Amino acid sequence: MIFEKQDILGEGLNVDLCEDPSCFVFENCDFNFSDSVKIKGRLTLTGELVYFRGDITASIILTCARCLKYFNSLIQTAIQVDFLPRENKPDEEEIELEASDLDIYYYDNVSISLFEPVRDQLIISIPIKPLCNANCSGLCPHCGQNLNEKKCKCPDDIKIDPRLTPLEKLKHLKEKQ
Helix, strand or coil: CEEEHHHCCCCCEEEEEEECHHHCCCCCCCCEECCCEEEEEEEEEECCEEEEEEEEEEEEEEECCCCCCEEEEEEEEEEEEEEEEHHHCCCCCCCCCCHHHHHEEEECCCEEECHHHHHHHHHHHCCCCCCCCCCCCCECCCCCCECCCCCCCCCCCCCCCHHHHHHHHHHHHHHHC
16 A cells, blocks of 8 residues: 555556455454455645545444444445645644644655555544444343344333433323324
8 A cells, every 4th residue: 555656647546455454453443344445546646745536445343332233334435635745744843733634644755655544534434333223222221132133021111210200201292292
């Protein structure tokens, strides 16, 4: 995923990669890749600015936030990043970032690495609350039965925390409508 600046000619350089997921290290993440990460796009050089426009496709294994079952999820996301020479990088002192600064990466005047922007794009594409399906019933809060597989034997009128009684009344009002 490293490209030489000199190889990016006037019309740009087509990129079509199929990377092993082991080259991406994600710390403290609860997902795994189930297949290669595919990157397809174009690197273009304009003066000192190198920009990449393309798409990333990856298949990952997530844990459902409701029923705790593993499921496969396909990530398909667009990526648009700009690369500037490292000497244009601001000093380490505090600076205020603009929205446009978030898609800027730096290169060492010779080679451009797509690793960091691809990794960042994969991270922000993973859902915060992954669900195996939108209608997942989750687990029974009392016995732990997966309600997608079968209904549990817990009574429906289990004592509710008294502080939540006003919400229960609101629920019944909405059901009557």
